[in-house]
Amino acid sequence: MKEYKANEIEAKWQKYWEQIGIHQTEEDLKKPKYYTLEQFPYPSGEGLHMGHMRVYSIGDVIARFRKMNGYRVLHVMGADAFGLPAENAAISRGINPREWTINNMERIRSEQKLIGASYDWDRYVGTCLPDYYQFTQWLFLLLYERGLAYRKKASVNWCPTCSTVLANEQVEDGKCWRCDTEVTKKELEQWFLRITDYAERLLEGLEQLPKWPDKVKAMQRNWIGKSEGAHVTFTIPELENEQVTVFTTRPDTLYGVTYMVLAPEHPLVPQLIKGKETESDILAFIEQMKKQTDIERTSTDTEKIGWFTGAYAKHPLTEKLVPIWVANYVLMDYGTGAVMGVPAHDERDFEFAKKYELPIQVVIRPENDELDEKNLSKAFVEDGILVNSGAFSGMPNRQGLQTIANYLADMKKGGPTVNYRLRDWLISRQRYWGAPIPMIYCESCGVVPVPKEDLPVILPEDVVFDGKRNPLTTSESFAQTTCPSCGKTAQRETDTMDTFIDSSWYFLRYTDAKNSKIPFAKENADGWMPVDEYIGGIEHAVLHLLYSRFFTKVLYDAGMLSVDEPFTSLLTQGMVLKDGAKMSKSKGNVVSPLEIIEKYGADTARLFILFAAPPDRDLDWNDAGVEGSYRFLSRVWRLIVQNKDLFHQELKPNGQSDKEAKELRRLLHQTIKKVTHEIGERNHFNTAISSIMELVNGLYSYPEQADRGTFKEGLETLVILLAPFVPHITEELWEMMDKEGSIHLVSWPIHDPAALVQDEVEIVVQINGKVKEKLMVPTKADRAEIEKLALSQEKVQQLIANKTVRKVIVVPGRLVNIVVG
Incomplete structure (x- = not known):
C-alpha cells in the first residue's frame, strides 16, 4: 500500500500551487467578497513560533472554506517591519537594520509557505519598504492638512547617556534598560495626532460591532474613558x-x-x-x-x-x-x-x-x-x-x-x-528604523510639509549606530535639505513615526497593493472593505485596534473610504501553552513549528492546533495529541488507498438501497451540516473536526456488502470536508481519486435535509424504571403502536410473565416504562 509521506506530499503541492497561481485573488465581481486577515508578524530573528502557527492555521481554514463556498476571497500577508528591535540588532551586530529585517522577512515568508497558507503573495506588504512607507508619509500629510497632526512640547523619558527618548517599557526601575543610567523627564517638541477629536465616534462605533468580543470592546471603552x-x-x-x-x-x-x-x-x-x-x-x-x-x-x-x-x-x-x-x-x-x-x-x-x-x-x-x-x-x-x-x-x-x-x-x-481619559497620540520616535516624518523646518517659512510628489523621504545609509543618539541626526545628507517653499537651506525632521502608524492602515493597502500613485484607490478599497474576519492576539485589543479604527474614520471623512469601521468580526485567539505556561526560551518549554513540520508534516501540526481547543481559548501543547492527529491522518490515508479501485468505477450512490447505506447517508449529511455551521457561523474548528472523525469511524464500519456508490460518495465528501484543515494530504488524495483540478477549487457540499430524516429511532424499554431492552420503532409510530411493540418483545414478555401490568408510560422517541406489580 502506498505510504503516507507528509513532507514529500507537502513540498509537491506547495510547488504546484505556486506554479498555477491558485491563491491569487479573484476579481470576479459577480461573486460575494470575503476578506479574511491575520495580523501580520514582526520579522524578528527568532522566526515563527506556535502562536503564529495557530493564527495562520485559523485564518487559512476560513479563507479556504469561503473560497469553496463561492466567495472571491482576499487572503494576504506581510510584515510589520519597522521598530526598535531591528535598531538594537543593528547596534549589537554592526549591520544596517534594513539588512537584518529583509533577511528575517524572507525567512518568515518561507516558513509561512511551509504551513501551506493560501496567501496571495503578489500583494505582500512590508512596512519598511519605500513603496509602502511612501504612503505612510502621504497619510501623515493628509492628517496634517486636516488639522489632525500637530507639534507641541511634551514631557518624555530621557536617557542622558544614550541621548535618546525611551518608551515607558524601556524604563526599568527608573533606569535606562540599555545602559542603566537614571532616566529623567525632558521637554521636547513632539508630533501628535488628534485622536481625541474622534473619542466620541470611537466610543459610539463599538455599538456597531456585534461580532467583536465583549472583553475587547470593554477594554476600548475603558481606554477612551x-x-x-x-x-x-x-x-x-x-x-x-x-x-x-x-x-x-x-x-x-x-x-x-x-x-x-x-x-x-x-x-x-x-x-x-x-x-x-x-x-x-x-x-x-x-x-x-x-x-x-x-x-x-x-x-x-x-x-x-x-x-x-x-x-x-x-x-x-x-x-x-x-x-x-x-x-x-x-x-x-x-x-x-x-x-x-x-x-x-x-x-x-x-x-x-x-x-x-x-x-x-x-x-x-x-x-x-x-x-x-x-x-x-x-x-x-x-x-x-x-x-x-x-x-x-x-x-x-x-x-x-x-x-x-x-x-x-x-x-x-x-x-x-x-x-x-484618551489623550492625543504621541507619534514621534527618536529612532532610525521607522518611517521618517515628512516635515521640514525653515528659518524663513517655519514648518513646511514635504510635497507629496517628493515622497518617499528615504532613510539614509550614512548613519552611525552607536546607541548614544538618534542615528538620523548623524546623517548630513539627510538632516540638511532645501525648503520646498523658498529654496533656502533648511533642516529635515529627524524623528520617525511610531510603528503603530504602519499597522493602522496596512489592511487598506492590501486592497490595492501595487498602486504607485496613492495609498489605494477608493473603488478597490470599497470592493473589499471592511475586513470580514480579523484574527490576532488579545494583546492588541486597545492600541492597534483603536488606532486602526481612528485611521479608518479619518479616511472615511476624507472621502477615501465608504466604511468607517475596519473590521466586521474580530477573533482573538488564545495563547499556546506548554505544561500550563506560556512558551518561552527562559522556561525551556518552546516547541518550534518547524520541528513539528519536519517530523510529522504541516497538516498534522495544523490539525492538532485546530482540534485541541476552541480558537479563543488557550491551547496546552501536548505531544501525545500531535501524535494522535498524525494517526488520524494516516487512518484517513489508509481508508482512501484501500478503496482506491472504487474511484475507477462508475458508481452512483443509492442511499435507499439498504439500511446501512441509508444510515451512512444520514451520517454524511449530518456531518456536512455540522462542519458547515461550525466553520461558517461559529469558528469552532475543534467541533467541526470532531464530527469529521465520527464520519471516518462510520466509513470504517460500513459493511462491504452495502451499497458501494454511497460509500464512494462518503469517501469523496470526507476528503472535501477535510480540505480547509489539511490542504496537502487532501490534494494528494483527490489526485489519487482520479479527480481533475485542485480540491480547493471544488464547491463545498450542501447537506440534504431529507437525508437527515430518520425512518426509525431507537428507544429503551424499562421495567419499573430499569432498562431491560432496546428496540427500533418507526419515527411516525403513535403511543399505542409503540406500547404494543414494546410489550411484544420476547425478553419483555418473559420478564413480565405472571405479573400484573399496572401502567405503561410512553415517551415517543425516547422510552417505554412498564410498571408491574
Whole structure:
C-alpha cells in the first residue's frame, strides 16, 4: 500500500500551487467578497513560533472554506517591519537594520509557505519598504492638512547617556534598560495626532460591532474613558486671579473641597512656590517625579506624597481660600493636571487629608442619619442628602450633580462637560528604523510639509549606530535639505513615526497593493472593505485596534473610504501553552513549528492546533495529541488507498438501497451540516473536526456488502470536508481519486435535509424504571403502536410473565416504562 509521506506530499503541492497561481485573488465581481486577515508578524530573528502557527492555521481554514463556498476571497500577508528591535540588532551586530529585517522577512515568508497558507503573495506588504512607507508619509500629510497632526512640547523619558527618548517599557526601575543610567523627564517638541477629536465616534462605533468580543470592546471603552461631570474654575488671588480649572465627576461635592492638588509638572507650580520656604524642597520633589513613570506614580501601592506650595485658591462658590498642594498621584497628562480635594467623600482624598492633617468637610449624609467629620473612619461614597452646601442643602446628591453644574455655568465659573481619559497620540520616535516624518523646518517659512510628489523621504545609509543618539541626526545628507517653499537651506525632521502608524492602515493597502500613485484607490478599497474576519492576539485589543479604527474614520471623512469601521468580526485567539505556561526560551518549554513540520508534516501540526481547543481559548501543547492527529491522518490515508479501485468505477450512490447505506447517508449529511455551521457561523474548528472523525469511524464500519456508490460518495465528501484543515494530504488524495483540478477549487457540499430524516429511532424499554431492552420503532409510530411493540418483545414478555401490568408510560422517541406489580 502506498505510504503516507507528509513532507514529500507537502513540498509537491506547495510547488504546484505556486506554479498555477491558485491563491491569487479573484476579481470576479459577480461573486460575494470575503476578506479574511491575520495580523501580520514582526520579522524578528527568532522566526515563527506556535502562536503564529495557530493564527495562520485559523485564518487559512476560513479563507479556504469561503473560497469553496463561492466567495472571491482576499487572503494576504506581510510584515510589520519597522521598530526598535531591528535598531538594537543593528547596534549589537554592526549591520544596517534594513539588512537584518529583509533577511528575517524572507525567512518568515518561507516558513509561512511551509504551513501551506493560501496567501496571495503578489500583494505582500512590508512596512519598511519605500513603496509602502511612501504612503505612510502621504497619510501623515493628509492628517496634517486636516488639522489632525500637530507639534507641541511634551514631557518624555530621557536617557542622558544614550541621548535618546525611551518608551515607558524601556524604563526599568527608573533606569535606562540599555545602559542603566537614571532616566529623567525632558521637554521636547513632539508630533501628535488628534485622536481625541474622534473619542466620541470611537466610543459610539463599538455599538456597531456585534461580532467583536465583549472583553475587547470593554477594554476600548475603558481606554477612551468617557466621564460626564463638570469643569470648575478656581482663582489664585496672589497671581492676580490666575485661573485653574479642574474636572470633576462629582460636582455635587463641590462644597466639600478643602484643598487643591496640582501635578508637579503643572506650569503654575514654579510661580506658586517662588520665594516660599519650601521652594527648594518642592523643586527637588519635582526632579524626583521626573524619574518615575506615570504607572509608578498612579499605582494603588504607591505612597501618596505631597507638598504645600504656600499658596491658596479661592473656592468658586464659597470664596473661601483652600490650600494648594503638589502631589505625585496627579498627572499633567490626565484631566487638567489639577484636582479638587474632597476628603469626606473620596477615598484617595481621605487618605491624603488624614496623612497631612487637612480639613475634612461633610457635604453628603445618609438619608436617615447624620455624619460627623470628626469621627469619620473612611470616606462616605454612597448616595444621600446634601448638607453644608448653601442653597443646595437638603437636595438628593444625585439631583445636585446636574443642578450645581448648571449653577456653575450660570455663574461663568465652569459648567457641565464631558471628559475623556484618551489623550492625543504621541507619534514621534527618536529612532532610525521607522518611517521618517515628512516635515521640514525653515528659518524663513517655519514648518513646511514635504510635497507629496517628493515622497518617499528615504532613510539614509550614512548613519552611525552607536546607541548614544538618534542615528538620523548623524546623517548630513539627510538632516540638511532645501525648503520646498523658498529654496533656502533648511533642516529635515529627524524623528520617525511610531510603528503603530504602519499597522493602522496596512489592511487598506492590501486592497490595492501595487498602486504607485496613492495609498489605494477608493473603488478597490470599497470592493473589499471592511475586513470580514480579523484574527490576532488579545494583546492588541486597545492600541492597534483603536488606532486602526481612528485611521479608518479619518479616511472615511476624507472621502477615501465608504466604511468607517475596519473590521466586521474580530477573533482573538488564545495563547499556546506548554505544561500550563506560556512558551518561552527562559522556561525551556518552546516547541518550534518547524520541528513539528519536519517530523510529522504541516497538516498534522495544523490539525492538532485546530482540534485541541476552541480558537479563543488557550491551547496546552501536548505531544501525545500531535501524535494522535498524525494517526488520524494516516487512518484517513489508509481508508482512501484501500478503496482506491472504487474511484475507477462508475458508481452512483443509492442511499435507499439498504439500511446501512441509508444510515451512512444520514451520517454524511449530518456531518456536512455540522462542519458547515461550525466553520461558517461559529469558528469552532475543534467541533467541526470532531464530527469529521465520527464520519471516518462510520466509513470504517460500513459493511462491504452495502451499497458501494454511497460509500464512494462518503469517501469523496470526507476528503472535501477535510480540505480547509489539511490542504496537502487532501490534494494528494483527490489526485489519487482520479479527480481533475485542485480540491480547493471544488464547491463545498450542501447537506440534504431529507437525508437527515430518520425512518426509525431507537428507544429503551424499562421495567419499573430499569432498562431491560432496546428496540427500533418507526419515527411516525403513535403511543399505542409503540406500547404494543414494546410489550411484544420476547425478553419483555418473559420478564413480565405472571405479573400484573399496572401502567405503561410512553415517551415517543425516547422510552417505554412498564410498571408491574
